Each structure stands twice: as C-alpha cells, then as structure tokens.
Amino acid sequence: MEKQSPDWTDAMNLLTAHRQSRWTVKYTADRFFRFLCLGSVIFLGAVLGAIVLFVSETGFLVFRDVSLSEFFFSPHWDPEHGKYGAAVFIAGTLYLTLVTLLITTPISICVAVFIAEIAPPWLRQWLRTLLDLLVGIPSIVYGYLGATLLIPWIREHTGAPVGDGFLAAALVLSIMILPTITRITDDALCAVPNEWREANYALGGTTFQMIVRVVLPAAKSGIAAAVILGMARAIGETMAVVMVIGNVAQWGFDLVTPSSVLTSHIVMQILNVDFQSTTNHALYMMALLLLMISISLIMLIRRLRLKGGAS
Amino acid sequence: MNDQATLLHEKTSRLHIRRLMNRLILGVVIIISLAVFFVILALLYTIVKKGLPNINIHFLIGPPEEIDAGGGVGPFLWNSIYILVLSLLLSLPIGIGAGIFLAEYAPNNRIMEWVRGAIESLASVPSIVFGLFGYALFVEYFQIGVTILGASITLALLNLPVLARVSEEAITAVPSTWKEASFALGATKAQTIIKTVLPAAKKGILTGVSLVACRAFGESAIILLVGGTSSSGQMWDFHLFSEGATLPVHLWYIQSEALVADAQQIAEKTSALLVLMVLFLSFIVRFPLWLSQRKK
Incomplete structure (x- = not known):
C-alpha cells in the first residue's frame, strides 16, 4: 500500500473532527429536547399543584371563623x-x-x-x-x-x-x-x-x-x-x-x-x-x-x- | 296436528309482535334524534339569522357606546383574538412538550401514573377555579388590576392539561414501527419525534388544538374575573395591561347589566358573531387537515 500524502491525512482528520462535532451537536440537541419536554411536565405539574394548594389554603381559612357543620x-x-x-x-x-x-x-x-x-x-x-x-x-x-x-x-x-x-x-x-x-x-x-x-x-x-x-x-x-x-x-x-x-x-x-x-x-x-x-x-x-x-x-x-x- | 298449528300460529304472531316492536321503537329513536338535531340547528339558525344581517363593518371594528345606540364591539372582538393568540402561544409549546414527555420519555412507573391521573383530573376542573386563582394572583397579589396579560396566562393554564392529554394520546397512537424505522436510519430520539412522530400525530393534536381554541375563545368566567368587563375602548390596542373583556363577557354584560339603548340588538349581533367565529375557528384549524386527507 502506498503511503498516504500529508494532505490526505489532514483531510481525513478534518472530516473526522467535523463528523464528531456534528455528532456532538446532534446528541446535545437530543438531550436538550428531552430536557425541554421534561421541563414542560415539571412546569405543568408545579403550576397545577400551586393552584390546588393555593385554593385549598385560602379555602380552609374559612374554618377559623365558621364551624365545619x-x-x-x-x-x-x-x-x-x-x-x-x-x-x-x-x-x-x-x-x-x-x-x-x-x-x-x-x-x-x-x-x-x-x-x-x-x-x-x-x-x-x-x-x-x-x-x-x-x-x-x-x-x-x-x-x-x-x-x-x-x-x-x-x-x-x-x-x-x-x-x-x-x-x-x-x-x-x-x-x-x-x-x-x-x-x-x-x-x-x-x-x-x-x-x-x-x-x-x-x-x-x-x-x-x-x-x-x-x-x-x-x-x-x-x-x-x-x-x-x-x-x-x-x-x-x-x-x-x-x-x-x-x-x-x-x-x-x-x-x-x-x-x-x-x-x-x-x-x-x-x-x-x-x-x-x-x-x-x-x-x-x-x-x-x-x-x-x-x-x-x-x-x-x-x-x-x-x-x-x-x- | 291441531296443537302444532296453534303452536306455529303462536310463533308467527310472536314474530310479528317482535318485528312490530322493533319498527316502533327504532322509529321513536329516529324521531327523537332527528328532533334533537332539528331543535339545535333551529336555535343556531335563529341566532345567526337575527344577528347576521345587521352586522356591518362599523359594528365589527367600532368602539362601544355607554348610553347611545349604534356602538360597536371592535375592542372586544380584538381582545378576544388577541387573548386567544397569546394564550395559545403560551400553552401550545408547554402543553405539547408535556404530552411528548408523557408519551415518549416517561418511565412506566407509579409516579408517572399519578401525574397522568392528576393531569386528566385537572383537564376538566371547572374554569371558575382557574379564574379564582388568576384573580388572586394578578389582581390581588401583583395588583396589576384586570388585564389582557393576566387573562391570557390564566386561559393558558386552563388549556395546558387538556393539550398535554390530547397530544399524549395522539402521540401514543403512532405505530412504534415508524419510530423504529427512524432509529434504524440513525436518527436520534429528538429527530425521530420531530420528523416522524409529530407529523404522524398531527391529526389528533390539531383536533385538540381546535378544541382548546374554541374553549378559550368562548370562556367567560375566567375573563370576567381576570380580564374585567370593559376594554380600553380603542381598536388594535396591543398593550398587555389594558382591560381585557372579550366578546363572551361583553355578551353577558350587555344582556344583564348594560344601560345602552340598543342592548338587545347588540346582544343579538354579538351572539351571532360568536357562533360564526367559533365555526370559523374550527374550520381554519381543521381545513389544512381535511385538504391533505382529500389529496390522498
């Protein structure tokens, strides 16, 4: 096999680096997307939990002045x-x-x-x-x-x-x-x-x-x-x-x-x-x-x- | 011989009775059903017929009057559209994102089952509960008064669980072989979801969006508490802190509290406008879908 010219090696290295960076971008994007979706669920849960908590907290204050019955x-x-x-x-x-x-x-x-x-x-x-x-x-x-x-x-x-x-x-x-x-x-x-x-x-x-x-x-x-x-x-x-x-x-x-x-x-x-x-x-x-x-x-x-x- | 003849006779007569019963009852069912549809369509027709001929451009974009006749509903119509768009902008990404997580990423454990239950329960919580929350948060706590901003955010909260549920259902229904094909081509999970799953689930998600949009457009209790009963009185007012009464609230206000001379005509025209807007809204959300199905 003939020896590869320096140009060729450089090109291969560049290509690998390019591929790797694309790979990184692709998988970072993947994880980021997952993170966004998880964030949506957590936000949804937190907001709705807050509503239920807030309404019950304010509601139960009534029993300070009024009896349950x-x-x-x-x-x-x-x-x-x-x-x-x-x-x-x-x-x-x-x-x-x-x-x-x-x-x-x-x-x-x-x-x-x-x-x-x-x-x-x-x-x-x-x-x-x-x-x-x-x-x-x-x-x-x-x-x-x-x-x-x-x-x-x-x-x-x-x-x-x-x-x-x-x-x-x-x-x-x-x-x-x-x-x-x-x-x-x-x-x-x-x-x-x-x-x-x-x-x-x-x-x-x-x-x-x-x-x-x-x-x-x-x-x-x-x-x-x-x-x-x-x-x-x-x-x-x-x-x-x-x-x-x-x-x-x-x-x-x-x-x-x-x-x-x-x-x-x-x-x-x-x-x-x-x-x-x-x-x-x-x-x-x-x-x-x-x-x-x-x-x-x-x-x-x-x-x-x-x-x-x-x- | 004679016995057999009577038996046969009895059997045929029972058959006749059964057939007669069948026809009679099915007839009753058909009549009731058609009557129901007739009544509902007649009601809608009455609304549209009473209101539509009098609607003109001045009514659609003109400012309202307090006492004199001839006012329009411009700012209310504008607020309706503005609040609808804002609330959808806020709720669509989060709602669909949550739906994607629940359908694709969520582990199959007890906590997630619990979250699903909570979201489903909250999807049908009375809107007045959300209204109270919005009122306490924006009017009492932040002291910004009744605003378009508060109304949009509260409406978005109302719609979030519905959107999450509908998109989760639509995404779960996508065949897993499609996803596997995409993975086999080297796509990541995110790419698969965006390029394969979401387009395949488009129909279900769009139906949900149309449902949510109609619900947000017609919602009145939340708007009354968080958006108020009046508007800035100007057309094309993009200001987020203006009062945010929408058409449904205006219809209630006109019908029960207003002093304006032509209240009855305004109410007729407003309700016709509401019905037409809702039909239009379902139409523009579903039309592209219908078109793409036609082509196939």
Whole structure:
C-alpha cells in the first residue's frame, strides 16, 4: 500500500473532527429536547399543584371563623350577619346536576344509538362533525338563548313570576352537554365488535333486541364515563348558569323559583368582597369543593376505564 | 296436528309482535334524534339569522357606546383574538412538550401514573377555579388590576392539561414501527419525534388544538374575573395591561347589566358573531387537515 500524502491525512482528520462535532451537536440537541419536554411536565405539574394548594389554603381559612357543620349543613347564607352556611349552594349544584342528567342522559344515549347503529354512513359522518362543532359553541351563547327564549317561554307556560331557576338552568345545561355525552357514547358503541351484532342477527334477534341486549350492555362502562364527563361539565359551568338561574341564595327545590349554585354564587360575589374577609375564604372553600367533586368524578372514570379494559 | 298449528300460529304472531316492536321503537329513536338535531340547528339558525344581517363593518371594528345606540364591539372582538393568540402561544409549546414527555420519555412507573391521573383530573376542573386563582394572583397579589396579560396566562393554564392529554394520546397512537424505522436510519430520539412522530400525530393534536381554541375563545368566567368587563375602548390596542373583556363577557354584560339603548340588538349581533367565529375557528384549524386527507 502506498503511503498516504500529508494532505490526505489532514483531510481525513478534518472530516473526522467535523463528523464528531456534528455528532456532538446532534446528541446535545437530543438531550436538550428531552430536557425541554421534561421541563414542560415539571412546569405543568408545579403550576397545577400551586393552584390546588393555593385554593385549598385560602379555602380552609374559612374554618377559623365558621364551624365545619355550619358551612356544610346550614342553609343560611348571610355574610352581613355572620352566617356562612353553604348548604344552599351545595344542594343547589347537586340538584341542578341531577335534573340536568335526568333530562339529557336518555336523549343523548338515544341520539348516540341513532348515529352508531341506525343512521346510514353518509349521515353518520355529517352528524359527528356537527356534534364536534356544537361542543365548541361558547356556553355563554346557550345562556343567552336561555335568557331570551327559554325564560319568557317558562314564564308563559308555568305562570311563574320570574321564570329563572333550576328548570331553565337544567334545560340550558342539557343542550350544552348533550353533544359531549352523545359523542363519547357514540365512540363507546362503535367499539363494540361487529361479530357480536352479527351473532344477534344469526340468532334471529331484531335490531332493537341487539341494541338493548348486546350493544348497550357491552358499552356500559363507556356510557357511564360519558355521563360522568357530562356531569363534570354541568357542575363546573358558570356563566350560562348565571344568566338563567336567578342568583338568589334561598333554600328550595322548586324548579321555577330563582336560586343559586356554587359556581354562579362564586362568580357573582367574588368581585364585591375583600380578599382577607371570611366571605372570600368561604367562596374559595366552595371552589375547592368544586375542584374536589370534579377530581373525584375523573378518578371514577379512570377506575371505570381500567375495569372496562380488563374485561 | 291441531296443537302444532296453534303452536306455529303462536310463533308467527310472536314474530310479528317482535318485528312490530322493533319498527316502533327504532322509529321513536329516529324521531327523537332527528328532533334533537332539528331543535339545535333551529336555535343556531335563529341566532345567526337575527344577528347576521345587521352586522356591518362599523359594528365589527367600532368602539362601544355607554348610553347611545349604534356602538360597536371592535375592542372586544380584538381582545378576544388577541387573548386567544397569546394564550395559545403560551400553552401550545408547554402543553405539547408535556404530552411528548408523557408519551415518549416517561418511565412506566407509579409516579408517572399519578401525574397522568392528576393531569386528566385537572383537564376538566371547572374554569371558575382557574379564574379564582388568576384573580388572586394578578389582581390581588401583583395588583396589576384586570388585564389582557393576566387573562391570557390564566386561559393558558386552563388549556395546558387538556393539550398535554390530547397530544399524549395522539402521540401514543403512532405505530412504534415508524419510530423504529427512524432509529434504524440513525436518527436520534429528538429527530425521530420531530420528523416522524409529530407529523404522524398531527391529526389528533390539531383536533385538540381546535378544541382548546374554541374553549378559550368562548370562556367567560375566567375573563370576567381576570380580564374585567370593559376594554380600553380603542381598536388594535396591543398593550398587555389594558382591560381585557372579550366578546363572551361583553355578551353577558350587555344582556344583564348594560344601560345602552340598543342592548338587545347588540346582544343579538354579538351572539351571532360568536357562533360564526367559533365555526370559523374550527374550520381554519381543521381545513389544512381535511385538504391533505382529500389529496390522498
């Protein structure tokens, strides 16, 4: 072999150095990217942790001035006279959610069954797109519709003097969460294997029997998750409810009497109170309750999903 | 013989009943479903029909009036867009970055399972909770009052968990063979993620972005607490410390507290504008995707 000229060696060295530096750049970039992603997660976790901590810390201050039993069980909310019973709002939120779900769950499942099992494919695609768009409509628009169309209608048909109240709020929320529940139920129904449907027909079952005895039971946990998610949305909705519920802190379950729930009360009061006051702490405690309810609902969904995955 | 005939008769009549039941109930399901869609579309149509014909350029960019009729919603529309863009700029990199970490880098242990649970829970926490946090942080603690800046940051926080979750899901769904092919060509993990995984997960991520954008655009509780109910009153105001009321808050304000003479018309026009803007927003986020799917 002939000896390599000095030029050639230099060139090789340069090339190796160049390659090495590119290698270094490439792997530094790789590690940097990983670092950025890790940083995002840590930032996300820290910020959200801070929110939960802050809300609970401020919220728990209320128990310096108000007893636990008064806050949770007394229906008298009158900060000017030192009465901080939040039971009105807690019961209001639970009641409103219950009424909403009673209205919207059967209808949503019905629509989802229609989309997943009955509608022809072209219509199915259109309806799904439509539902996806409806999820994005601002809640305030639903609230506005409720305030301008629904409330006069309720006043006319029930003879209620104001028309604001649980009925109006529940109807507005129902229309609002219907696309959410329907869409997720639809996904759950579509996940049921087609062989099962065919087995039903092979046994001579009708479509109706298939839906009730095969598809719905098989999609049970998915449907439950859909309803819970819709419930979480209904509990947390604020401004649409503010526009139709009447915002009066009074105990009662009459559907057409002005009332108040946790979210609407927080938003209506928070701007008028001093940050260091007991009222403010009580409002933060209500927000913490909302946070806790919503977190436990999601934990329930996770549990359901794990169970559904196992079977 | 006779017994068999009655048996047969009974069987056919039961079959008839079953078929009849089937038709009847499916018919009811179809009628209810179509009625639901009809009602929702009719509501949206009413909103758009009432508001759209009266919307003109002066309404879109003109300043609002306190007492007299004829005011516009220019600054509110501007604030809506400005806050939306700012909050997306803040939340997209961090949200998608967190999604990438959770899907690609995170070890499969208990802590990560816990983090995932926490993020999923926070993705559906009522926005009012975030609103309270933003209010305490910006208005009470930093004393900067109700601002565009505070509203954008709080909205970004609201959207972060949703974005992280959606991108994690979309990235996990990318087949691992694609990644292995990229590794086999000598690409690093970062190169693989940027050049292979993210483009493949584009559809899922964009759907999530469109969801988040619509949510941020329509959010009212946070804006009311952190952004206030009024604006600087000027158009094209880039100042971060101006008051940051957006269209949804303006709709609430007009409907419940305003003194202006033509409040009803303004509310009609504003809600029509909101619906159209949301449709437009989902459209511009999804359109490129739809187009690229068409080509294939």
